[in-house]
Structure formats: structure tokens, C-alpha cells
Amino acid sequence: MGRKTLIPIGPYHPLQEEPELFKLYCDGEIVTDIKWETGYNHRGIEKLSESKTYDQVFFLVERICGICSTSHPFAFANAVEEIAGIEITDRAKYIRSVIGELERIHSHLLWVGLAGHFLGYNTVFMWAWKYREPVLDLFEMITGNRNSYAMFKVGGVRRDIENQKIPAIRKEMSVMRKKLDLLTGAVMDDPVIHARTKGVGVLTQQDIIDYAAVGPTARASGVDIDVRRDDPYAAYPLVNWKVITAQAGDVFAKAEVRLLEMYESASIIEQCIDALEKMEEGNVALKINDIPEGIGTGRAEAPRGEVFHFVVSDGSNSPARHKIRAPSYTNIATFKKSCIGQTISDATISLAAVDPCYCCTERMAAAYDASTGEKILNANELINLSLKRTSEIRKSDAGHE
Amino acid sequence: MGFKEFCFRKSLWVFHFGGASCNNCDIEIIDCLTPRHDLERFGILLVGSIRHADVLLVNGSINRRDKDRLLELYNQAPKPLLVVAIGACGCTGGIFAEGNTFAGPVDKIIPVDAYIPGCPPKPEAIIAGIVKLAGKKG
Known part of the structure; x- marks a missing residue:
């Protein structure tokens, strides 16, 4: 029996931009156990939400996570609209989907970059983040801000995508496809990336089911789930697209799923803006006066998986209870399966592979005596x-x- | 040239402390280092240890769990040290200031030299803040 070593990663580790603490218990080079501690990022969002009006909550849930800053408002809007029984206009549906898919592209590019960084492959990091910038420029053009877009409201969207902006989006999407071809080719064919990611951090289909993992993490292990298709919302049932899955369940498969999903996102955006162009401008939001009493659940497919919002309304102008479950909450638990038995050097990429987002996950505060x-x-x-x-x-x- | 000016005359090395944030400011800080903006041109480098840093970037609202750790990091840092509070949360607590775990904006805990407001501040704003700070000290 070798001596057990504890390697702490975090809470403020240069590798991670968010505060969280991983404890890797190692026997020599091999990770034998992993524990993680969160709470550094807890902000009391669910409680804060109860003190805000339905209109204000959108600005709050958007700031749960800066990278998924459309997914949370998306799920919250779905929940509130379920309570009030609102059916938004077609134009608003298409605009919501455009914003959601642009976000998926920028989030996946961000992940590809960070994964490259974790592998010590900074060229991929710089490359992917350079390609991400034009997407943020599109966001700035459409919404006025690079992140935290403030696009959603109960009954529609806050601002229209005017028809004069559509050619710029279309042009960027066709350029984006070429860039993605380059990036995908470079990542998929690189022998170093193959050697570092194939067979690393494998999650079997059974593991995914056991841990209830969602999103690209599940799809890379052959579990075919996607809220956009399984519980249709916004414009997703109105356009043609397919769910990308892979079978291997290793880090490479997760990268593959994300890279191919970006093509699907680009295709969804193109179909949505084609539809937008044929419609009349305006009429993107319904006037909603009050939210009746009731219970609503809203789901949305974030770049990382299923976001779930549960809202209880007592008929007043703010939620009586607002429960949030982010995808990373279940995905992080799969570390127990993917990291144990790996070497330390492979553990970091296995940790990064599920694209964990801690600011989404922080829902529980520990109490001090x-x-x-x-x-x-x-x-x-x-x-x-x-x-x-x-x-x-x-x-x-x-x-x- | 005083001692402080002498210390900040050359490349500024930066340590990044992400408090209870929404990640946006963290991403925009990293964005500053990637090809579009590339702050490393000016010798601004993100370092792994506070003991190597000239600048401490703090973003996010600070919750009760972060507070002591931020204070400890500040105490460990070699002085002189420039502290920059980034984003609405770093400057005032922003939308999370009413939260039950909020432990005060950054300037209640450690002295702050510069504030870069915005939710999140654009990389251009972050660069402008750093340039102003460097100009003031150097």
C-alpha cells in the first residue's frame, strides 16, 4: 500500500476561472477518490428571486451564469408562461431560438478552447476564442451587450431582430461554418489530441443513467436526450435539425458532440432568420397584465444540458417559490465515475470534459454555528x-x- | 520616482480572484488575453500565485465564504499591490447585494485602487481601466 496523497485543486486555482475546491486522493499517480466542495459561489438567487417582480427576475436568472445567460431566462419564461397559459407569437419564438443557438455556439467554442488549454494545447485555446469573438459581436449588434443579453420577458422578447440586421447574421453563419470546418478538422485529426482524449474519462451509458447526467455529456455516451426535441419549446419544432450523439463516452466523444452541435446550431439559426425575414417586423411581445395562481415547470436545453425551473405563483407580482436546477448539478457527480482510476494528468481533462459550471450549481449554503x-x-x-x-x-x- | 512607481514601471502581473460571480467578468478577463485584445502584448500576464502578482483583480459579489479567503490572499500578496474591482458586483455587489450570503463589496474588505463598472465590463473597458491605473502609478 502506497501512501495516500491529497491534491487540492482550488478554490482559487489558476486553472479554473470559478471558485471551487476539488480534493483528489491519489495513490502514486492514480486518483483513488475525489471529493469536491462548493459554496464559494453561493449568492442566494432562489431567495432573491422571491423579492423581485416577474419582470425583474429575468435580469436575476440571467446572472446565475454568464455563459448560459439565455438558458436560464428561457426556462424561467417557459415556466411562467405555463402558469399563465401564454402562447407567444411566432416571431418571438424564432428570435428566442436564434439567441439560444448563438449562445450554444459561443459556449461550445469557449469549451473547446478551455479543453485545449487543459491539455496544454494553447493554440486551440487561442484559436477557438478568436472564432468566438464574432458571435459576441452579433450579440452586441442584436441585444446591445456582449453577454447578459436581457432579451427575454414574459410573453415574448424585449426587442426585435430588425430585418436589416439579418444579412449580417447570415453572412457570419456562413463564415462560421468555414471556421468550424478548420477547427473541427484540426481537433479531430490531431494525433496528440487523440492520444490525450481517446479512452480517457469514459462514462458508459449505464453511468449516465445512474447519475442522471444530461446534455452533451449524456449524448456523448449514446444516451439520446435533448429537451429541444423531447419537450419542444420556442421555434425548435418549426425547424429541421437533428440531435448529435456519439457512442464512445470518452473526452474525445464529448468534444466531437459539441463540435458537430455547432453546425446544427448554425443551421437552426439560418432557418430561423429565413423565417424571420418573411414575417413583418414588430409584434414580438404580448402584453401580460398579471400572472394567475399556479405551479409551472420550465425546461430548456442549455449548452451543458437541461435547465429546469420550477415556479410557484400565488397570484402576486413576484414568484412565491422559485427552484432552479442547472445541468452541471448532475453532471458534476459523474466525476466519481470518470476520474477514479485515471492518472492525475488525465483527471483535469476529465473534470473539464463535462463543461462544469459552478455558478449554475450553487444552490445550497452550509450553515455555520x-x-x-x-x-x-x-x-x-x-x-x-x-x-x-x-x-x-x-x-x-x-x-x- | 517613488518606490511604488518604480515597482509598477514594467510588466504588470495579474492574479485573478473570482468571488461569487456569474462568470461573465471571469470570461471577459480571459477574453482580454486572447487574440482579439491580447493584453500579453503589454506584458500583462495572468499568474498562478498571488505571491508573483502586482495586481489583484477581484470580480463577483463576495459572499461569507469568500470573505476570509480574499482577506488572506491580500495579506499574502507582496506590497505594493494594486487592487482592481471588476464589474457591478465587484464595485457595489450589484444585483446580489441584497442576497442573504452577501458579505460586502470588495472595498469593505480590502482597499481598492480602481473600479471598472459594467455588467460585464467589455474587454475594452477592462483594458482602459488597467491603462489608467498604470498611467496613474507609473
């Missing part, structure tokens, strides 16, 4: 505390009766 400042209550302990309190109240109530 105020008197000692030491004890931390975890989720189970908090639940036990709550159960205990309920049983006590029950007992005392029973005593009264």
Missing part, C-alpha cells in the same frame, strides 16, 4: 434538523388536542 464558528451543517443535517422540528411541533400539537 454562530457560537463556535466551526461547525458546518451539510444538507442532510439541515434536513434532519427540519424533520426533528416538524416532529416536535407535531408532538406539541398532539398534546394540545
